[in-house]
Amino acid sequence: MSTLEIKDLHVSIDTEQGTKEILKGVSLTIKTGETHAIMGPNGSGKSTLASTIAGHPRYNVTSGSITLDGEDVLAMTVDQRARAGLFLAMQYPVEVPGVSMTNFLRTAKTAIDGEAPKLRTWTKDVKAAMAQLRIDADFTQRNVNEGFSGGEKKRVEILQLELFKPKFAILDETDSGLDVDALKVVSEGVNRAHAEGNMGTLLITHYTRILRYIKPEFVHVFVDGQVVEEGGPELADRLEEEGYDRYATGAGAATIAAADAAAQA
Amino acid sequence: MTDVTTEKARIGAPSAQPFINGFTEEGESLSPLNAAESKSPLAGDAVKRHSHGGGVGIPDSSRAGRLSSYKLADFKPLTGMEEDWRFTPLKRLRGLHTEVLNGAAPSVAVTGPDSVRIESVGRDDARIGSAAIPEDRVSANAWENFTEATVITVPAEVQVDGEVSVLLTGQGTDASAQHLVIVAEKFSKSVVVLDHQGTAVVSENVEIVVEDGAQLTVISLQEWNDDAVHASSQQVKLGRDAKFKHIVVSLGGDLVRVTPSARFTAPGAEVELFGLYFADAGQHLEQRLFVDHAVANCKSNVLYKGALQGRNAHTVWVGDVLIRKEAEGTDTYEANRNLVLTDGARADSVPNLEIETGLIAGAGHASATGRFDDEHLFYLMARGIPEKVARRLVVRGFLNEIIQQIKVPAIEERLTAAVERELAATDN
Structure with missing residues (x-):
C-alpha cells in the first residue's frame, strides 16, 4: 500500500509578462487501488498539477509539498521520480528522433527496475501488451512517437504504463483526441493495469466521456488552480449534465465552495 | 532544436x-x-x-563562377579572406597551401573481389583528370605534386559482392599529395570504402566517375590520429541514369576539410550525399559540398549531421546547390543539423541554393543548430532514464540516421562504437 500526498501546493510559471501563479493551494491524497478523477475547464491548472508531479522544469513550486510514502518527491530529479514509481501519461507525447521504441522501452524498463529485463520474457511481454492495445508490431522498429498519429501516441503511453508498472499513474487528458474505439482500447489498458492491484490512478480529464470506461471513486473539480468541489462518481454525472458553467471563475468559485462547505457542515 | x-x-x-x-x-x-x-x-x-x-x-x-584549374599558379596565395577559406584556420594547414607537397603520401592498400581492377599509375595516365578539376589552391597543390595514383575500376555490368576497401595509412607529418581515381563503368554496382587512418598531413584528390546506369556508393572515413591534417577534394561526374551515394564520416584529426562536388552530365541521374561529423575540443572539421545541376531531370538529396563537444570544437558545413537554367525538372533538397553538446563549441552552417530556372520539381534547403531539446530529455527522464543516459540516447539516435545509410554492417558497427567512444570521452 502506497500513498501519494499533495499538500497545499502552490505552483507558478515564468511568462514574458512575469511570474504567474497557476496552482493556488491544492491538496490531494491518493492511495494504492484508488482512482481519482480531476476534472475542470481549460486553463484551470489540471495539466500543471500533472506536470509538476512529474517534475517538468517549467513549473516552479513556490510552497507546499508532494510526498510518496513520506519521501519528498519535490527533492527528486525527474528520473528519480519515475524510478520511485510515478508515471505520467503525457497529453502531448514528444517525438524523439533516432531512438527506436525497442531501445527506448528496454532502456526505461532497465532504469526503473534497476536491472535489465530478461530478453525472452520481455520481448513476449511487449508483444502481448502491444497486441492488447492494438498497436502494430512494426512500431517497435520505429522511432519514439515519430510520425505516430495522436491516437497512436496515446496508446503507446498506455503501453508504457502497462510495461513499467508504476505505483501511481497520472493520466493527463489521455482521452483527448481519441475516437470511441481508441478510447475503449486505452481505457481497457488502464483498467488492466489497475486490476493488478498495485497502482493508484489520477485521471485528469476535461470530459466525462472516459469515465464511462474508467470508474473513479473520487472526483475533484478544479477551477482557477484550486479544488472547488469534491465528491464521488455522482459528481461526474452531474458535470456531464450541467457542465462547468455553474463554477464561475474567481470570486464566484470561492462562493460556491464556501456555500457547499456550509451545506455539508 | x-x-x-x-x-x-x-x-x-x-x-x-x-x-x-x-x-x-x-x-x-x-x-x-x-x-x-x-x-x-x-x-x-x-x-x-x-x-x-x-x-x-x-x-x-555564383558558385558556377568559381575558378577551377589544374595549375597551382592560377590560384592566388591564401589570405583566409576568400569565401571558401574564411572558416579555415590556415596556420593549422601545416603547409598544404604553401609547401611543395613532397612528403610520403599515406600508403594505399586495396582489398576487394577479383572482379575489381586495381592499378597504380603515373601522372600521364589517361584517366587522370577524367572527373575533376581542382577548385582551390590546396587541391591544385596536390594535383601538381602527386607522383602516382591509384585507379580502381569496377568493370561494366559487374555487381560487386561485398565492398572494395581502400586503407589509407598516414606516413607522418611531412606535407604530402594523394591521388585516387574510382571508375564505376556502365551498369556496374559497387561500394568503395576509403578508410583514412594514422597520422598524415595530406591534400588528396579523389576523382569518381559513375558511368551510365551505374550505381556506386563511396564511403570516406576520417578516423585519423589527433595530429592529422587532411584536405580532400572528392569530385564525382555522373552519366545518364547513374546513381551515386556518398557518405563522409569525420571523427579524427586536428583539421579535416572535405569538399565533395557532384556534377551531372546527362539526365536521369541521382546523388545522395550524407555526412556525419563529431568534433571534440580543439578539432576543426569542415565540409563544403557542391551539387551542380547542369542538365535536366536529375535528383539530389543532401543530409549532414554533426555533434560538437568541448572548448573550441569547430565544425563548418557549407552546402552549395546550383540549378542551372538548363536543369529543368530538377528535384533537390539539402539539410544540415548540428547538435552542440557543451559550451565553447562552434558550428557554422551555410546552405546556399541558386535557382536559375523555375521549371523544377522541387528545391529546398534547411539548417538547424541547437542544443539538446529539453522536451526530449524530459520525456526520456520521465520514464526513469537518468539524464546522462538520456543524452547519449539522443545523440546516438541523432547520428544513427546517417550511420543507417551505410548498409555495410561491419562499418556501421565500427562507427557506432566510435560514436560511443566519443560520448564516453567527455561527461555528457
Missing part, C-alpha cells in the same frame, strides 16, 4: 496569378546585355550589385 530556418520552394506548377514584374515563368527576365556577358543570370550587372567590391576581374558570385 532552436534557431531553425527552413525554406522550401515548390515551383513549376502553372499559376493563374500574373508573374511578378521582371519575372517570367522561368525566372528573372535578364536584359540582353547581361545575357550576353554570361549564361549565368547572376553575372553581369547583377553580380556587381551583390559582390564585395565589384568590377572587372572579380570572381562571379
